[in-house]
Structure formats: structure tokens, C-alpha cells
Amino acid sequence: MSERIYLLPVWIRAWHWCNAVLILTLIVTGASLHFSDPNLPLLEFSRAASVHNVAGVALASLYGLFVVANIVSGNWWQYVPKPPGIGHRCMVQARYYAYGIFRGESHPYPPTREANFNALQALVYWFVMYILVPTVVATGLVFMNPEIAPERLFGLDGLLPVAVLHYLSGTIITLFVVAHIYLGTTGVTVTSLFKMMITGWHEH
């Protein structure tokens, strides 16, 4: 049958699933708060607010752990797209998703122990984990403690830009999550990548 390599240590898998649960919770409660409507509440407002706060603080702590663990283990290196030919490899990967995948071609850059991610993946993950998540976490923490926010900005309430940034970054993360879950079905079989995230073993 297919060959297997052991790719993901336990801490990464545990982190990944905690992250997943927290982010999904935050998306649902966050949407419920932002689009709150007395006539069709997704979740009761104060319930949503308290769950969102708890999950938000948990995500902030988890992010702290993630950064530390990444430095200690050297895992951060995986997120750095490596030259030469990053652009070309991204193009090849994009062509695969747009065309090759439909013809049953195999992945152009299957993961190895040295490089878990293909170039496109590394770029996107880097952007999400080092730009978007810090933004949403930082603005969220200010949102929880509005006294840190500037009193006024451009003649409007100082919390407004913080809130809007929180909303925008949160939404883009939602887009990522949708795409990420879907791309999880593009392994050798529909479930093999999900299995990998549980067992740590990758099937080629």
C-alpha cells in the first residue's frame, strides 16, 4: 500500500485541535455578537459575550504557548517559504488546485519531514499565524479592556478602529478556516489528512 512518514509530533497536533475548537467557538459567538438581532438570535447575547471572552483569553494564552513552543522546537522554520523559486512553486501548487486535482494528478510537493508545507501553504499559514491571529488577539484584548484604547481617533471613538480591525481580521480568518477545512479533504483519500492531524502519520 502507500508509504507513511511520521510528520507531526504530539504537541503540534494537540495545539492544532485546541486552536481549531477555540477559533470555531470564537467565529460562532463573534458572529452572534456582531449580527445580534432580537428576532433571530444565534446565541443569547450575554451567553455569547461570556463564551467569547473566555475563548478569546484562552486563544491568546494558546498563541503565547505556540510562539514559545515554535521557537524552542524550531518548528517556526516550517512557516518560512524558502527560496529559490517560491513564486514558481506557488504557481505550480495553485495550478494543481485549479486544474490538476480534477484530473486526479498527485500532489506536486508532497510533505517531507524537512518541509511539512508546500510553498503556498507556508505563505498562507505564515500570514495567518503571524499576522492575522496576532491582530485579532491583540485587538480582542483591547476590546475586552477598552480603557487601553485611545480615547478618540480622527474625531471618533477610539475603540472604533480597534473594533473594525477585529471584525476584519476575524472575518478573514473565517475565510481561511473554510478553505482550510475543505483542503483537508484533498489527501490521498478524503479523510487521510484529517487522520494525519490525529495520528501524526502522513500517507503518500
Add this chain to the structure above:
Amino acid sequence: MTVLKEFLPKIWLLLAVFLVVSPAWAQGDAKSINPELLEKIRKSNAECFACHSEAGLKNPPLPGLDLAKLRETIRDDEVFKNSNHGKMECRQCHGQGYQAYPHAVGSKQLISPCEQCHAVQVMKAEMQFDNSVHAKNLKDKFTCSTCHDPHVALAAAKLGDPRKAAAQDNHMCLECHNSDLTFAKYAPADKKRPNIDKIHAWLPNTRLHWDAVRCVDCHTPVAKTLSHEIANKDKAERNCVTCHSTNTALATRLYRHVAKTEANTYGFANSALLNSIYVVGATRHPLLDWAMVGLVAATVAGVLGHGLVRIILAWRRNRSGR
């Protein structure tokens, strides 16, 4: 019918008083006041401020004043000028007994009552007050000036900045409800003051709310002008979405005065709030919301479509392969 009978005399009284009193209104009206009259008022009030101010306390114009007592009666000229009654003479309310010093004994009883000039408001406020939590045991101890210091208060409509209105109006309530000492002065003997933050612990960011909304925004029924019918816990507002939604009650309550003037800043819903607060659920931008929802919908549709094509093509490959 009986209700009407009960009210008819009151209404006649009201009309009568209104007609008699309306000249008093005109006198203090900010717009019609001329500079000479204003100068005269300032001069007249300066006589009182000569003693009843910080400066007067430091430099009493007369020897032998009871400074300890005077200290409790000082007023701030600047604050007074900016208050509802800032364009009035002290003497208009302190007419008899205060012209000279020492003031005549018993003058306090002669201070003009509010209804002398505000018959309509007093009647309305009193009817509402009679149904409020403070009427049951404290009716005799509460007057209009218990909450409205006639030397300080400025109506929310004139304050402009809703945060200032919130600070002023909440201060009225917190003076008692946040101080065991003051509360005990009014409360029935066996009553302990409930801790205001503990009672409202269900409200997250409690302190933040105290700065941005008023006690009366939750503790009074909705009305055209502010109702004085302060309700107890059964009737108080605890539904977050009343404020935290596009149809926020804030627009008809604390923010009603600015809501009229500020129409549509940058296309935000409830943009009147933008100047001072961001309220989750109420501060929304329709275009931005459409864009964000659209992006998510497009992404979902995109992956579903992609998946569907994959399934169909895989199925065809399988069939032709076989």
C-alpha cells in the same frame, strides 16, 4: 370616566399655572437675553459669590462669619453659569431673606419651589415619581433638588456630549447608591445598601457601562421625554439586545438628543453613537457587513463548487478507467 374626573381639576390647574408662569420662562430664556441684563445678573450674583465661593471662603468680606457653615454652602460660579439656571439671578429663587447678611431666620423655607416656574414638568414628574421605587418609603424625603441640584444640573439635551450626560445623571443616583453614609440618611432604618456593582454583576464590563449608559436608561419605562418612574428589579432592563442591536434603544434614550443632529457619518448605522462609543451589535456598517458576509458566502460556495466538480470528475474517471 372616573379617571377623567380625577384628572380634570389637575389639568385646569395646570393650564392656569402655565399661563401665569410663562413670563418667568421668558425671563431666563438664553436666546432672548440681552447683554445688559446679563451683566446685571452677573453683578447681582457676584454679591452672593463674594461669600459663597472658594474665594469668599479664603477672603471673607465681613469679619466673624461662621466659616465652617459657609464652607458647606459654597457654589461654583463657572458651574452655575453653565447650568440650566445659569442666566438667572440667585435672588429669583432666593428672593426673600437672603438679600442681606446675616440672612433672616427661616429663609430656607421661602426658597422658590420648582413648581413656581415649572408647573407642567413638576406635575408630570411627580405623577411618575409617585410610581417609582423611591415613593414608597421616601416620599417626604425626596424633592426635585434631591436629584437636580438647581445650581449645577444641565439638561441632557443641552449637555450635548452623551458621556457627560451619563456622568451627570449617574452621579445623581450614585451619590446615594454608592455611599453607605448618604444612603443611610434616606433609607428606612433596617435597610442595607445593596452593593451597586454586585447587583449588576450579570452585566459584563460593569464600570464601562456606568460611563456609557445611564441608570435611568434601564430603570425607567420608555417615554418621549425621560420618565421619572424609576422601576425596581422586576421591570429593569436586562435584555442586552435592547441596546446591542441595530435597533438600539440608545438612539431613543441617552442618544436621542444627538441622534437628531448627526445623520449618517461614513455610512454607519447608528452613527450618532460613533462620536463617543462603539457598541457591539449597534455600531454597524451595512456596506462592510455585506462585503464580509459576501466574502464568506463566496468562499463557502467556492469550496462546495470545487468539491462538486472533483466528485463528478473522479466518478467519471473511475467509470472510464473501469
